[in-house]
Amino acid sequence: MTAAREVIVYADAEAVADATAARLLLSIGDTLAHRESVHVVVTGGTVGIATLAAAATSPLAKAIDWTDVHIWWGDERFVPVGHEDRNEGQAQAALLASLPLPEENIHRMGAPGQYATVEDAASAYANDYSDAGSPAFDVLMLGLGPDGHVASLFPGHPGFAASGAPTLAVHDSPKPPPTRVSLALETINGAREVWVIAAGAAKADVVARCLRGDADLPGAAVSGSDRTLWLIDAAAATSI
Known part of the structure; x- marks a missing residue:
């Protein structure tokens, strides 16, 4: 079962980041009131990292018992640890180091030097996920590319339709760097809540296509079992 999409429009990208950060922290706190642990998937990108930075400075962050929170990634660039392109390094600087x-x-997710191949890194992340009990992520945040990609699932790319494993290795990504690890679509759609975050006029057409259910776009294929939120700014909403 999947949830119908809800679209919430904010004034601009900064407002999207601030509101999403507050929403995330409240969701974590509310979930911990009912369950022993929370599993959250964070995303990179300009607005995704701005969201994490806003969460870091929010007073709401001080009310959370972070020892019961688990942080995951939807995808990662298979580049060395410390490389500026790695999502986890950006998230560490924006939020995680302060918690x-x-x-x-x-x-x-693994990197060269830790794993010989991207397939090994994807397999290791699948094992990590399995060892954690294959949780249904409580909140899974995704950025949206101007081509309609989410995580490292790209339109027309073999990985988009892949299934059978919780993660996948991505080669020849249309967006550099070309080699990546990604959660599979089936894993993403197993989340309780999926939040797609997008801002800017350059995203307007693809946002509209996704919301109309364009089967060619990975962004149109993602949904949470309990809730599917599209958190966008006014510029990204102009073609809806």
């Missing part, structure tokens, strides 16, 4: 999160609760 009392146990390192074992931060589920980083």
Whole structure:
């Protein structure tokens, strides 16, 4: 079962980031009131990282017991640790370093030097996910590319339709760097809540196509079992 899409429009990209950060922290706190742990998938991109930075400075962050929060990624660029393109490094700087999160609760995707191949890194992340009990992510945040990609699932790319494993290795990505690890579409759609975050006039047409259910676009294929939120700014909403 999937949830119908809800679209919430904010004034601009900064408002999207601020509101999404507050929504995320409240969701984590509310979930911890009912369950022992929370599993959140964070995203990169300009607005995704701005959201994490806004969460870092929010007073709401101080009310959360972070020892019960697990952080995951929807995708990662298969480049060395410390490389500026890695999503986890940007997230570390924006938010994670400021939180009392146990390192074992931060589920980083592997890098060259740790794994011989991207397939090995994808397999290791699948094992990490399995060892954690294959959780249904409580909140899974995704950025949206101007081509309609989410995580590292690209239109017309073999990985988009792949299934059978929770993760996949991506080669020849249309967007550099070309080699990546991604959650599979089936894993993404197993999340309780999926939030797609987009801002800017350059995203307007693809946002509209996704919301109309364009089967060619990965962004149109993602949904949460309980809730599917599209958190966008006014510029990205002009073609809806």
